[in-house]
Amino acid sequence: MSPTRTVFFISDGTGITAETLGNSLLTQFEGLEFRQRRIPFVDSADKAQRCMEQIRATRLADGIRPIVFTSLVKPELNRVLRRADALFLDLFEKFIEPMEQELGIDSTHAVGRFHTTAHREDYMRRIEAINYTLAHDDGVSSTDLGLSDIILVGVSRSGKTPTSLYLAMQFGVKSANYPLIPEDFERAELPGGLGRYRDKLFGLTITPERLHHIRSERRPDSRYASLANCRFEVEQAQRLMQREGIPFIESTAKSIEEIATTILHERRIGAAHD
Amino acid sequence: MSPTRTVFFISDGTGITAETLGNSLLTQFEGLEFRQRRIPFVDSADKAQRCMEQIRATRLADGIRPIVFTSLVKPELNRVLRRADALFLDLFEKFIEPMEQELGIDSTHAVGRFHTTAHREDYMRRIEAINYTLAHDDGVSSTDLGLSDIILVGVSRSGKTPTSLYLAMQFGVKSANYPLIPEDFERAELPGGLGRYRDKLFGLTITPERLHHIRSERRPDSRYASLANCRFEVEQAQRLMQREGIPFIESTAKSIEEIATTILHERRIGAAHD
Numbered sequence: 001m002s003p004t005r006t007v008f009f010i011s012d013g014t015g016i017t018a019e020t021l022g023n024s025l026l027t028q029f030e031g032l033e034f035r036q037r038r039i040p041f042v043d044s045a046d047k048a049q050r051c052m053e054q055i056r057a058t059r060l061a062d063g064i065r066p067i068v069f070t071s072l073v074k075p076e077l078n079r080v081l082r083r084a085d086a087l088f089l090d091l092f093e094k095f096i097e098p099m100e101q102e103l104g105i106d107s108t109h110a111v112g113r114f115h116t117t118a119h120r121e122d123y124m125r126r127i128e129a130i131n132y133t134l135a136h137d138d139g140v141s142s143t144d145l146g147l148s149d150i151i152l153v154g155v156s157r158s159g160k161t162p163t164s165l166y167l168a169m170q171f172g173v174k175s176a177n178y179p180l181i182p183e184d185f186e187r188a189e190l191p192g193g194l195g196r197y198r199d200k201l202f203g204l205t206i207t208p209e210r211l212h213h214i215r216s217e218r219r220p221d222s223r224y225a226s227l228a229n230c231r232f233e234v235e236q237a238q239r240l241m242q243r244e245g246i247p248f249i250e251s252t253a254k255s256i257e258e259i260a261t262t263i264l265h266e267r268r269i270g271a272a273h274d
Numbered sequence: 275m276s277p278t279r280t281v282f283f284i285s286d287g288t289g290i291t292a293e294t295l296g297n298s299l300l301t302q303f304e305g306l307e308f309r310q311r312r313i314p315f316v317d318s319a320d321k322a323q324r325c326m327e328q329i330r331a332t333r334l335a336d337g338i339r340p341i342v343f344t345s346l347v348k349p350e351l352n353r354v355l356r357r358a359d360a361l362f363l364d365l366f367e368k369f370i371e372p373m374e375q376e377l378g379i380d381s382t383h384a385v386g387r388f389h390t391t392a393h394r395e396d397y398m399r400r401i402e403a404i405n406y407t408l409a410h411d412d413g414v415s416s417t418d419l420g421l422s423d424i425i426l427v428g429v430s431r432s433g434k435t436p437t438s439l440y441l442a443m444q445f446g447v448k449s450a451n452y453p454l455i456p457e458d459f460e461r462a463e464l465p466g467g468l469g470r471y472r473d474k475l476f477g478l479t480i481t482p483e484r485l486h487h488i489r490s491e492r493r494p495d496s497r498y499a500s501l502a503n504c505r506f507e508v509e510q511a512q513r514l515m516q517r518e519g520i521p522f523i524e525s526t527a528k529s530i531e532e533i534a535t536t537i538l539h540e541r542r543i544g545a546a547h548d
Contacts, residue, residue: 005377014535016444017298020291021345025369028347028381040535067376071295073302087376094368095299102341102361103279107302123529130436134411162404165439169530170290255397256443261288261314 006035006058010051010081011071012111015040018091022069034067042072043111048080055084073111122172129168129175136176137161142192145176149269151197152177153190153241154204155233156224157214159251159259163204166260173269185236190244202263203241203248208234210252280309280332284325284355285345286385289314292365296343308341316346317385322354329358347385396446403442403449410450411435416466419450423543425471426451427464427515428478429507430498431488433525433533437478440534447543459510464518476537477515477522482508484526 007026009018015038026034042051058066071091072078082088096107135141136148138161145151150173152160160177167173184191194201206214208231215225223229241248247266251259263269281300283292289312300308316325332340345365346352356362370381409415410422412435419425424447426434434451441447458465468475480488482504489499497503515522521540525533537543 013298014531016531016535017291017294021295021365021369024287024291024345025366025373028370028383029373029377029379030382032377032379040539065376067373071298087372089369089372091295091365092299095295095363096302098361098363099299099303099341102339103303103306105303105306108304109302119529126530127436130439134408134435137408161408162401162443165404166443169436169440169443255393256400257288257290261290265314 002032003062003064004033004035005064006037006062006066008051008055008058008066008068008086009036009038009071010042010068011038011040012043012073012077013040013071015071018069018071021091022067022089042077043074045077045080048072048077052081052084055081055086059085073109075109125172126169129172130165132174133164133168133176137164139178139192145192145194145197147174148176148197148200149173150175150202150263150267151194151200152202152204152263153180153194153237153246154206154248154251155180155211155237157211157218158204158206158237159256160204162256163251163259163263166256167263170257170260171264171269173264180233180237180240182233182236185233185240188240188243190240195244198245201244201246202267203237203246204251204259205234205238205241205248206250207252276306277336277338278307278309279338280311280336280340282325282329282332282340282342282360283310283312283345284316284342285312285314286317286347286351287314287345289345292343292345295365296341296363316351317348319351319354322346322351326355326358329355329360333359347383349383399446400443403446404439406448407438407442407450410448411438413452413466419466419468419471421448422450422471422474423447424449424476424537424541425468425474426476426478426537427454427468427511427520428480428522428525429454429485429511431485431492432478432480432511433530434478436530437525437533437537440530441537444531444534445538445543447538454507454511454514456507456510459507459514462514462517464514469518472519475518475520476541477511477520478525478533479508479512479515479522480524481526 009015009022011018019038039051042048055066066086068086068088070078100107152164154160156179164175164177167175178191178194211230212225212227219225249262283289283296285292293312313325316322329340329342340360342360342362344352347366374381426438428434430453438449438451441449452465482501485504486499486501493499523536
């Protein structure tokens with residue numbers, strides 16, 4: 001057994017990008033365990049010094065070199081960190097130099113360059129989308145459905161709410177969602193006058209086994225959660241979506257990010273920002 | 275005027291990481307405009323070929339080389355893309371080789387290695403946190419408050435809901451939130467028996483001018499949105515939080531990501547994953 005490595009994600013911002021990229025790289029190494037630490041807002045020599053000391057102490061305690069992903073705009077902070085013994089992988093310096101050459105100008109090396117007018121507008125768009133999505137979750141309101149970018153449909157617990165919220169929060173996409181319930185199957189009709197918004201509709205489906213598992217955590221041993229009922233609902237919902245010509249994807253083995261991105265990709269929303 | 279460059283984000287996954295990192299690098303170059311295109315799920319030679327042709331066509335149409343951020347696990351797909359004339363910045367290859375050397379094993383070069391048991395558990399934790407947060411938004415329920423990781427307080431429209439949802443979605447943190455309203459200031463007391471959960475409380479504050487602006491979009495010319503009332507509420511809320519010893523941050527110039535990460539950092543939640 002090799003000792004468990006510590007992996008640091010050190011950033012002058014939130015560190016979320018460093019952590020996400022780092023995680024996807026770490027999953028490429030099978031069978032290894034890593035201990036992860038994210039240290040955000042490292043934007044001064046003092047803070048860099050304390051991080052460096054923490055890396056050194058970890059190196060000693062673990063008996064093996066840590067891996068350190070950094071996303072630091074200021075080269076002098078990187079230099080402080082590098083006095084510790086570790087594998088340093090810098091998300092910033094690797095890319096900024098070729099970009100400077102290509103663009104023919106120097107980068108500003110300024111921390112927190114996200115607060116431009118464009119960024120503020122994007123922020124307001126996301127907040128507005130979140131509010132819209134909360135007001136149109138689970139079919140609670142059919143007012144202003146015409147303002148939506150996407151309307152998700154699917155049986156209860158097929159992942160509509162998290163997907164809608166992610167679409168709003170990450171992409172500023174106004175996303176409503178409607179549950180498909182047994183009455184809709186009987187009537188063989190879409191609920192809530194959704195037929196008028198056919199070009200906005202997108203379906204989520206799921207395997208009956210997975211749905212049974214999810215519903216059982218909420219209401220164990222109920223008819224609602226039974227495998228037979230899950231099979232019936234999933235089959236009927238897929239039949240309805242096929243007949244109505246609604247594109248749909250299987251959510252079972254996908255992350256929220258993957259489902260959301262697939263929907264935008266298929267609906268050609270947000271792929272181009274111009 | 276130099277021509278507007280096109281920037282591609284090409285990934286075998288969602289492309290969200292490539293786009294986020296790419297955007298933070300682009301903001302380092304002041305005064306330049308970029309046209310952005312994200313192309314997700316490029317996981318076959320066919321799709322890579324079509325991307326390559328799109329880059330070539332863009333190169334011709336723009337009259338200037340595009341910048342292409344790639345996050346592709348398979349080197350052969352990168353080789354296909356590179357037949358176009360562009361600046362290629364690969365998030366994967368720059369890091370995977372030094373990691374292979376450090377770890378002493380080869381990477382798997384397998385696409386979509388996110389569907390491990392650990393990943394599935396993380397996914398369920400996030401879904402559970404989202405459900406918890408939706409059920410505890412805006413003080414609607416004080417049931418199970420003891421199960422929360424964080425309880426946000428602040429005046430109406432200070433950013434509590436988006437922050438709570440982001441904490442749940444990104445970090446799997448169960449986050450409730452309570453509005454502070456004029457009655458709370460009169461009673462000089464925290465609402466809803468929050469006093470029992472002092473170690474979970476965190477406050478959001480905002481400048482009265484910004485609050486006035488946000489509230490005016492909802493209810494223009496109302497007393498609720500008036501600058502005088504916003505000043506009063508913000509001042510009273512801050513006084514209440516100070517007296518009750520609740521840490522708080524100013525949300526005005528911060529993104530949702532920054533607010534959420536700051537709260538976790540200050541409350542020492544989620545910084546260590548072991």
